[in-house]
Amino acid sequence: MMVIANNLLSILILMMINIIITSGGNSQVNSTNSTKLKTHPAINIRESAPSEANAYENRKFVPFSPDGIIGKSRVLMDRQKRRAYDGAPPKIPHATTETYAKPLGSECTTCHTNGGYVKDYQAFAPVTPHPNWSNCRQCHVPMQTSDLFHFNKFEGISQNELKPKGLTAFLPGGPPPIPHAVGFRGSCLSCHAGAAAIARIRTTHPDRINCRQCHVPSNANANVWQRGSK
Amino acid sequence: MQIAEKTRREFIKELAISAALVSASSLIPGILFARDQATPTLENIDWKKTPCRFCGVGCGLLVGLQAGKAVAVKGDPNSSVNKGLCCVKGYHSILALYGEDRLTKAQIRKNGKMVEVPISEALDLVALKIKETIKEHGKNAVSIYGSGQWTIPDGYCASKLFKGAIGTNNVEANARLCMASAVTGFLTTFGIDEPMGCYEDIEHSDVFILWGNNMAEMHPVLFSRMLDHRQKNPHVKIIDFATRKTRTSYASDHSIYFVPQTDLAVANAICHEIIAQNRVNQSFVDANCAFKQGKTNIGYGLEDDFKFKDELSDIDFKKYSEYLKDYSAQKVAAYSGVSISDIKLLANYYGDPSKKVTSFWCMGPNQHTRGTWINNLIYNIHLLTGKIATPGNNPFSLTGQPSACGTVREVGTLTHKLPHGVVTNQEDRELAEKIWKLPPGSIDSKPTHHTVSMFRALDRGEIKFMWIQVTNPMVTMPNLKRYRNGALKDGRFIVVSDVYPTPTTEVADVVLPSAMWIEREGFYGNSERRTQHFEKLLDPPGEAMSDTWQLIEIAKRLGYEHLFPWSEKEHIEKIWAEYRLFHDNPKHAMAPYDELKKNPGLQWPFVNGKETKRRFASKSDPACDQSREFDFYGKPDHKAWVIFRPYEPPAESPDKDFPFWLNTGRVIEHWHTGSMTRRIPILHQAMPNSYAEINPEDALELGVKNNDWIKLSSRRGEIRIRASVNGRGIPSKGQVFVPFFDESLLINELTLDAYCPISNQPDYKKCAIKVERV
Numbered sequence A: 001m002m003v004i005a006n007n008l009l010s011i012l013i014l015m016m017i018n019i020i021i022t023s024g025g026n027s028q029v030n031s032t033n034s035t036k037l038k039t040h041p042a043i044n045i046r047e048s049a050p051s052e053a054n055a056y057e058n059r060k061f062v063p064f065s066p067d068g069i070i071g072k073s074r075v076l077m078d079r080q081k082r083r084a085y086d087g088a089p090p091k092i093p094h095a096t097t098e099t100y101a102k103p104l105g106s107e108c109t110t111c112h113t114n115g116g117y118v119k120d121y122q123a124f125a126p127v128t129p130h131p132n133w134s135n136c137r138q139c140h141v142p143m144q145t146s147d148l149f150h151f152n153k154f155e156g157i158s159q160n161e162l163k164p165k166g167l168t169a170f171l172p173g174g175p176p177p178i179p180h181a182v183g184f185r186g187s188c189l190s191c192h193a194g195a196a197a198i199a200r201i202r203t204t205h206p207d208r209i210n211c212r213q214c215h216v217p218s219n220a221n222a223n224v225w226q227r228g229s230k
Numbered sequence B: 001m002q003i004a005e006k007t008r009r010e011f012i013k014e015l016a017i018s019a020a021l022v023s024a025s026s027l028i029p030g031i032l033f034a035r036d037q038a039t040p041t042l043e044n045i046d047w048k049k050t051p052c053r054f055c056g057v058g059c060g061l062l063v064g065l066q067a068g069k070a071v072a073v074k075g076d077p078n079s080s081v082n083k084g085l086c087c088v089k090g091y092h093s094i095l096a097l098y099g100e101d102r103l104t105k106a107q108i109r110k111n112g113k114m115v116e117v118p119i120s121e122a123l124d125l126v127a128l129k130i131k132e133t134i135k136e137h138g139k140n141a142v143s144i145y146g147s148g149q150w151t152i153p154d155g156y157c158a159s160k161l162f163k164g165a166i167g168t169n170n171v172e173a174n175a176r177l178c179m180a181s182a183v184t185g186f187l188t189t190f191g192i193d194e195p196m197g198c199y200e201d202i203e204h205s206d207v208f209i210l211w212g213n214n215m216a217e218m219h220p221v222l223f224s225r226m227l228d229h230r231q232k233n234p235h236v237k238i239i240d241f242a243t244r245k246t247r248t249s250y251a252s253d254h255s256i257y258f259v260p261q262t263d264l265a266v267a268n269a270i271c272h273e274i275i276a277q278n279r280v281n282q283s284f285v286d287a288n289c290a291f292k293q294g295k296t297n298i299g300y301g302l303e304d305d306f307k308f309k310d311e312l313s314d315i316d317f318k319k320y321s322e323y324l325k326d327y328s329a330q331k332v333a334a335y336s337g338v339s340i341s342d343i344k345l346l347a348n349y350y351g352d353p354s355k356k357v358t359s360f361w362c363m364g365p366n367q368h369t370r371g372t373w374i375n376n377l378i379y380n381i382h383l384l385t386g387k388i389a390t391p392g393n394n395p396f397s398l399t400g401q402p403s404a405c406g407t408v409r410e411v412g413t414l415t416h417k418l419p420h421g422v423v424t425n426q427e428d429r430e431l432a433e434k435i436w437k438l439p440p441g442s443i444d445s446k447p448t449h450h451t452v453s454m455f456r457a458l459d460r461g462e463i464k465f466m467w468i469q470v471t472n473p474m475v476t477m478p479n480l481k482r483y484r485n486g487a488l489k490d491g492r493f494i495v496v497s498d499v500y501p502t503p504t505t506e507v508a509d510v511v512l513p514s515a516m517w518i519e520r521e522g523f524y525g526n527s528e529r530r531t532q533h534f535e536k537l538l539d540p541p542g543e544a545m546s547d548t549w550q551l552i553e554i555a556k557r558l559g560y561e562h563l564f565p566w567s568e569k570e571h572i573e574k575i576w577a578e579y580r581l582f583h584d585n586p587k588h589a590m591a592p593y594d595e596l597k598k599n600p601g602l603q604w605p606f607v608n609g610k611e612t613k614r615r616f617a618s619k620s621d622p623a624c625d626q627s628r629e630f631d632f633y634g635k636p637d638h639k640a641w642v643i644f645r646p647y648e649p650p651a652e653s654p655d656k657d658f659p660f661w662l663n664t665g666r667v668i669e670h671w672h673t674g675s676m677t678r679r680i681p682i683l684h685q686a687m688p689n690s691y692a693e694i695n696p697e698d699a700l701e702l703g704v705k706n707n708d709w710i711k712l713s714s715r716r717g718e719i720r721i722r723a724s725v726n727g728r729g730i731p732s733k734g735q736v737f738v739p740f741f742d743e744s745l746l747i748n749e750l751t752l753d754a755y756c757p758i759s760n761q762p763d764y765k766k767c768a769i770k771v772e773r774v
């Protein structure tokens, strides 16, 4: 019961916030430029069709404040430094205690479930994309030393090398597909919105909530489906 | 930089809104946690399945390959074990392939110094030494000591070469140090090895009782699976029955701490309560159980000439209940440190017919001088209540190593075992001789040495030659100094196959560089009878060669080429086909090679194209007599045996001179002796050195603070180590816990080589030490 009540409550909150925000949102229609289109013969694009596609692009994007009150902003490089390869669980970049609280994981989730400004680190705590897993240190470990036992020659895939195909929208102004594996990062907003989000990957429209209504995982290698093919 | 007030306010407003959204969004599991594992196509990255290199959970991984290198890992969403989740070791497992000091060339000792030589020269020398030793001292002077991290083909070839071709039963593996008591527990109670249940039982259980099992660190993915189940079903309870407060304790609903060794008494007290409260499942017991007792005062194996043979005799339920009278909750509470109400609580959970109960255990009960007994006793509880072999009712003995089950238990790389059955049984020997195409009588009918005994024989000089593969006994043997000194004595010839230099390669006369994990093709078998195949995905560095192929090269040099007639390309497939002949029956049938190649693991018995999830229940196990609901076909009477086992004290308890208990174990970051995981930067940096956890009250009395240097000593050795007070684990008062991964802090110089006389597995959890400030 509690769980359901909680969910209903949060959905209500979200709906309310949504109303507040969208009432101020502008929905200017951008005309699509058909000359740039690789038109599929089966698709007949009506040039003047009203579209929501670029509605958010004109929305003011407020960058992170550099003046200190707001806290350190994170850049892509930080993200990369904390992972052995793209997709690896990041290490814990701050000091931790080995003293735990009950329930397990609460020493992490105090900050990482709701986010918010953490004075000790002068930064906004990123929100976990998988709050349902509570054995945090199963995957995330802190650093006690920067020494090595022996040098390691491993080179993993890095975000710089990430050049997924199908990153761009099929139609100009259409919603781009998700360029990375979702895995346990199912809650899009924890990385793409909020104060702790890396500026470059922040969404312009966090209020839309149901991200995967428009953004779908991409798989550029999948063949075009045809009747009779598998 | 000055920001216009309006913009600033707008910004803060937006920030507040999006923060609210971010945290609120995490509360809508349905939408946001759809398990969408679709992967975008990264250029030139090829994802291949493999089981994880490390623990016995056996998670399925997908390793990303690019330009001949492993570059990324993710959990295999198609693996039913982990459904896409891994632990920090699994995610970083591929880094273990790329440590700078990988062994890439063979080395032999010349005038006391190790020199690099071509691998063929080293293999020639190994073969020559085997021949010479056999000629001078007999076949029982040569031995092989392998591992639960051997792939199945490694163990199979070792057994075929040593037991079959050479004719010595000097074949052992480090799984003796980790799973032997589980095996003898299964054999005495059920007559057949390995768990009847499966991981899926987690999602059907109401109560989990963890017997001395810090699953949060040692079986992390299963632990998370259990927490996930509890989160979705808030009535689910996790009870931690332990000697030390661990991460598992913080996640459990209730922790019960017991005095080391009294788990035996508490298990009996639970059975006593179940009987006293009339909660025996009488119809189950009548149909499926027989009552037995074994010998008592069985000793500890501390003497070199120690010998013991258990004998079970019939008793009835009445007699069994009478024996239990010594284990009333009152009596046991007096010495176990467990309150009467906690004993009753455990008995209530087990006894309540409306609750499905899973027990989990691993090294706590297994590394125990009465390891076989405590395994029997946990089964007794499940048998009296009939909570076994049905969804959610599962006494689950977890395994530590990735292929302790697959290679050591199933292939039988222990002195008394064969791939099917035991050396003492003529039919089993004849089957092996037939499949291996050996003349009758080739296999010796007498078991020789279990692991501790084998290292003692090396020390005494009865064994002259030992080949060690995929394990690091010079860190892991209990009472280590004796066995290291033994290995270093003149006239001993030690061959070590490994991937990195270790304290064991330091005592070697020949070091052979091994191909590791996905640098060769192989199979592992995990805790739930799941066999998992992995392809060769990468080229091994330098002259590194798989352990299987090293064994075959030696076999050829010893003149046994006809027994190992396989090409390098096909040998794994051929070995699998031959090995399957041993298990060609519905109780143990293995899946065919092609099926294993396609699937992320298949559970045996694999009968008529289907896995067997739960054994002994006719509904799910085709090997059962279908006219019965349950059929415990491992025993000739088709019953599971409830064996009365008493409490007996440990081999060494704290006293005036050595007033503390010493307990040893692992940490989540490191795999065993850390020879691989310490070379993974993130894991080493998270856990660079071992430490000694002491109880905060004891620390206060000793005047020791967190991180202070202290000296630990036992009757066998001493080390200086940093104290951990109120750290990751908190031992009960009077106890000390030290992880064993650190080769520069060899805690096994202090441990005692006492073992369970039935399983011959040493007890790494209990010996007496002194703690001093330095």
Ligand code: SF4
Residues within 6 Å of the ligand: B052, B053, B054, B055, B056, B057, B058, B059, B082, B085, B086, B087, B088, B089, B090, B091, B219, B220, B221, B222
């Ligand atoms: S739980 Fe075990 S098998 Fe799974 S990823 Fe971790 S070490 Fe590997």
